[in-house]
Amino acid sequence: MSESRTVPAEAVDEQQPPAAGERPEVSASAAPTWWVWLAAWPVTAVFILSNAATPLYVLWQSDIGFSKGTLTVIFACYIAGLLGSLLVSGVVSDRLGRKPVLLPALALAVAACVIFATASSVVALVVARLFTGIAVGAVVSAGMAAVTDVAGPGHKRLAALLASCAMVFGAGLGPLLAGILSESVPAPTVTVFVVEIILLATAVLVVLRMPVRRPAKAAKGAWVRVPGVPHSAGRQLVLGIAVFAPGITATSFVLSLGPSLLSGLLGTTSRIVAGAMAFVMFLAATGVQFAVQKLGRRTILTAGAVSTTLGMVTLIIAVHMSSVLVLIASALLAGAGQGMGQLGGLSLLNSSVPPQRLAEANAALNVGGYVPAGILPVSAGYLSDAVGLTSGATIFGIVLMGLAVVGGLVVVAGRRRVPESA
Template sequence: MSATLTTGAPVAGREAPRRWIWAAAWPVTAVFVLSNAATPLYVLWQRSIGFSKGTLTLVFACYIAGLLASLLVSGTLSDRLGRKVVLLPAIGLALAACAVFATAASVPALIAARLLTGIAVGAVVSAGMAAVTDVAGSRRRPLAALIASCAMVFGAGLGPLLAGLLAQTAPGPTVTVFLVEAVLLALAVLTVLRMPLPPRQRGNSAGGRRLRVPGVPAGGRLPLLLGIAVFAPGITATSFVLSLGPSLLASLLHSSSRVLAGAMAFVMFAAATGAQFAVRRIRRRTVLLAGAAATAASMAALALAVRGGSIPLLVLAAALAGTGQGLGQLAGLSLLNTAVRPDRLAEANAALNVGGYLPAGILPVAAGYLSDAIGLTTGATLFAAVLAGLAVAGGLLVLANRRRLAE
């Protein structure tokens, strides 16, 4: 393994113009806008439909359930059949999710919309991010990892900010938000259709099974483990902020501003984007350790925020959570880009995200129902303590393998 984030292995295929590396990332951004666009709207749905904080986190977790199910097949199918074959149906499901969200009048409808969104995101995480690497070519593979990772977090942050602004200012916010998103997704379809991908390689050695847990070859197992060790706590922290952040603002911190809820999520993912650009030439070991430290610090700030009713501390916790996710995600993708050959790359991306999203689905739901039982302050504090411990454990695992990271 190389010592910095700027080393990559060659990938087959001629190089496309540089502008296409950025354009190839647009479908990732557009689908991730949808992934969190509902965040500022949950308070509206809670009032009109009526459901608890536990149910809110369960609705949020259904997205992760759909995403994990999608990851089981999308990575392998993308490596075998091609990126466009997976991306176009995924964007179609995202458009269907927009229609369900726009007309949702019950919890089952919200669950269905979140499941469709999760399936679309899972396909884009594996096939879309691999497509960016394919378009980039061998010399620009490190740049592709950076652009693909930033496209994900930028879209994830833009969604709630856009939704918050429209929800505060536009009529029929739960309809308007998803009409705008449908336009973004339509542009993504056009981008995929024109994407200059290299010829698909045949003879993928991943085997004939299409339904299986995504994995990596033997040489990629340690990079995968280290990436998950830091990425998983980071994305679990951001999932908590996305699912319960608006409730914290509304009930604990006495603020019902949907713009503020969306802006807090945007700050979180803007921090993730900025952090990735800031560390692109730094050693992977340092990036992983910084990611683990940021997540642990985020949980400390979260505990202080809910104890003291401080909005600035809550925003700081969100920014640190985004930083932790962004650094863990970038380092994990970069490690896999180096260690895994092109015909297994989408599957490897899927494996990284399965490892990250499993705790991101389970722990916030547990925190939501715990908060219903013992109060939001105590529930959030316990969640913060558990996740801080996982982040520290991830950092210690990186330190234990620091020599391997320097090879």
């Protein structure tokens, strides 16, 4: 098979040239569509790990003993690792290629699984979450960019859709699998992560065979820096963060304090129920992206801001009515808000940022989203310890609702500058 002529001259194969008699590696622009779907699997596999611990915290809290505030700090260590990773992984991926970033990230994810499986202290949980965050940071920059590379210039919207859905579907599948396994098999905190190691091993095989390329010329500038985008794409980045940040902060709150809310509202510590709520939240985030993929980017972002706003309204109602059904509705709206904000942001970047800066651009979008996603839920956790879960959740909901409204207004104000389609 001959290589496509559409590959830029400044790109070279990620792997060495094939030996005589071997088939050459398929170029990124010539890869079949099924490879685009398969390239999203490493993103899914790592994001399964990202939230797999969520239903298990009740077990660790019982065995080790720690407060809701400590629980949100453990969650925040994941955010800290992710943000630290984003300062490096996007730039390194754009300079050295996707595989040199993805393979170490997958190895670190496996190490996190081993630590989770043997954890007997808060320190172990902190280290495992930190390693998980670093791995996730590498995947949201290099992994999502790899999906775009494999898709080629003719399928940028498909790449944005699959990369975004891979993230949210994995984030939802993790707690569901963990909840079911932890209730049905012995040694749940071990079995869950053994299964995840197997999934990560398959992701390694995909990365090794992935038809991606690397730049031949090294870019200039510091290797460790706050990720950014070309000046011409600055407005697109701001619009994406304006909606994505409130959305992912809302889902982060549900992940960190959702089990506590369920326990307070329903009086249950069922790990299946906690995992199922997280799963349906991210299932909504996945499904809504397929539903709105043909709409204009401005419309998608505006709808995302509205959904997050409504999610916070229903969260406040849920905690005051002690209604589990309303709480689930809040989770669904939060998931839809993150999904649309993420899809709109990634689509804008895919359409405006050149491939040699795409991983860094993805990192910039996620930095903008995960900073409030780390700060606000932690604040809500400690606030809940001080004034009660109902008051803490109410204050969080009001603050985030305000941020979502501002994000929607930013998108509406920039409607003349945001392209509606590719």
